[in-house]
Amino acid sequence: MSSTAQELDHLIGKEYKEGFVTDIEAETFDPGLDEDVIRRLSAIKQEPEWLLEWRLEAFRHWQTMVGPDWAKLDVPPIDYQALSYYSAPKSKKDGPKSLDEVDPKLLETYEKLGIPLEERAALAGVAVDAVFDSVSVATTFKDKLNEAGVIFCSFSEAVREHPELVRQYLGTVVPQGDNFFAALNSAVFSDGSFIYIPKGTRCPMELSTYFRINAANTGQFERTLIVADEGSYVSYLEGCTAPRRDENQLHAAVVELVALDNAQIKYSTVQNWYPGDENGKGGIYNFVTKRAECRGVNSKVSWTQVETGSAITWKYPSCVLKGDNSVGEFYSVALSTLKQQADTGTKMIHIGKNTSSTIISKGISAMRGSNAYRGLVKVTKGADNARNYTQCDSLLMGDRCAAHTFPYMEVANPTAQVEHEATTSKISDDQLFYCTSRGISEEDAVSMIVNGFCKEVIKELPMEFAVEAQKLLGVSLEGSVG
């Protein structure tokens, strides 16, 4: 038995392939956080007065708050004054107008990460916004999107070009003081993506943002806002990587989604921040607030996430189902190996009538990883005929890992149907024996079983990313995965 456990550990032991550092000249703020830093940040971004005020309001509120400690996580204290709140590659004053003007070193970085901005974009038909530390460096396929009327740009650009839209929706889903990390983000957010899909438009291609932390001692605080106007549809994907460093780095993002009448948003994440080493040294702290509001009737939001990176993950993509007949979905695979900790799940708040939600969560713990599912399904008094189905399964590999489930269900309406199911299992010797006796190597067998376990979630990803996610799980398990 112990030999199997060791073999599993060996199989799971992974090499982080995106851990290099790009040597690029950058303009970085000195560590520290006070109102002046926020004013400077806002000035660099040429932000309007109201946004600066908004940031300062958030900052003042943040100073009165304390970090959350209720999660099943062991978070070392973070010195917020030791972080730098802005870092940007030095470039021409006005920023690149097209990809040709982008610093070749940056392009090379994305090349190395397997995201050649141009080619991949052309081949896959995916528009990419690349965010490097605190700024967006390039957005592809702008023309084609413009034709359709879709706005897809960096957040800073949106503030300059479409201030009325930003002002109308910013902070309406995740208010400034929502929680400790959201407040911090509201005060110091640097960049991120902004998407607006006009009425009755089906976004002609997948939109994608690639986040990269490069500079040391900086925190990344991006802010994403997606607004799907009546009858529109958009599918969005984000990916993330960071260099391998012995210090921990903080990533505190906020994502707000708004779906109006009959609109649909599909939001997928493949999160692969540097997870630290097997002793828990280094790695990214991923403290993210993601929330969607199904404001309109018949609107739908679907979250899909594959979480394989980060030393600590604290993340609960949620849906507020306000509109009648609105639908929320959450599909998640969270893998924690090495000494990773993840406390993740979702909240489904049923407010409108005839709303429904589905939660499928697959947690995999291996080595010394700890994985917690924490979810809330709330059916308010007026939410007639609400329907929820929740399934959260855990797969454990090894005798030093941990898996937890904390599903909250609060129901105040007698017409609600709420179901929750959870199982915990391991890869059984029988399953392995079945495969190996048919000539499949143990390594392949483990990969096969893990992929089978996650299949329900992976199939929700857009095709290109499903391949990437499967590969990621495969790399983590060091087996070849088909």
Place this chain on the structure above:
Amino acid sequence: MSATEHFAAQVRNAPRAGDVAWLNQTREQALASFEELGLPTTRNENWKYTAIKPIEKKAFQAVDGAVSAADIEPFLFEGLDADLMVFVNGAYAHGLSKIGADGVRIASLSAVLADDAASVESYLGKIADPRASGFSALNTAGLVDGAFVHAGRNQVAPRPLHLLFVSSGDDAFSQPRNLIVAGEGSAVSVIEHYVTLGEGSHFTNAVTEISVAANADVKHYKVQQESDKAFHIATMQAEQARDARLASYQVSLGGAIARNDINTRLVGEGAEATLNGLYLVDGRQHMDFHTNIEHVVPHCISRENFRGVLDGRGRGVFNGKVHVYEKAVKTDSEMSNKNLLLSKNAEIDTKPELEIYNDDVKCAHGATIGQLDEVHMFYLRSRGIDPTAARSLLVFAFANEVLQSLPLEAVRQSLEKTLIARLPKADHLDELVQ
């Protein structure tokens, strides 16, 4: 005076049984803990859904009540041949009790503490953590009376023991403390039964500790039928040694606020725990069940089945936790919580939790919240049964699944009748009880 100060003063001024160093120290420490912890608030995760404000508002205090044999007659289970201990407002009433001489050792805790405190020293306050909550600390600080049951090695109790806790109302404050010690290979059945004379308000804060030695078998029933103005807070904490079996059946029908913590620690291999429960919530009642099963060692089995029926403006809370330790391989655990929401104003908050620290386990849990099945309703209606009766029949069937698991027939039948009496147009259901 704050509520904490009020209760601390109550405990300080109360008469004490037994004057031994270790006991005094236990009480002193618990009182200090209580003053430090205070009464729990909803900011405490374990009390998130249960606000105990109404308890703080009233000045509950010790009350002497006079209760006659005729008063308790209605609360005895028909056809149950059992030893009987009656407690009135928390104090043992010798005259009303009836204990056979041939059975296991049964005594009031006050008597044991006065004459023979050494026999409970290694158990009392050692199984249930007095610091688990402010209420546990308060109970331990004021530790004075309750039931003590001790079954020696291989002793099988000839009859079940019926513990009847009667409150006279009158804003009485009582703190029963029970200790059940089942020696190696022994078997006992204990029924904890809480009732109110009349419709008065009172506050019960009970703690029951159960030690189940190797191969022993304990069946524990708790029937809570206090008045709708009563406040009931209770903790049961058990510890099970090798191959020890514990079955706990909780039936909660009364109380304005009723909170039950039902916990067991499996510290010997092969131990088995069954926790079943039924709660019927109506009017403005609030019932909260917290269970915690700790799988500390390998090869233990736990089964849990809780069902709730929520009507009126009632609110139910269920929080089931299974904690599997790193070394507890081959753990086999199942938990189920099903709830029937019958009214627009009723609410249920449920959280089946798993905390698992090793990979060689089989753990499953499930929870559902729903209504009566329309197809079932249709089936009955199409056979000419009127809607109210059909509804009662289906609710009965749902709730009865838990009652069916009660091994003591007399208790089960009595509870089934109580259940039927609560349901409208359900008289004809009587014939189903057998």
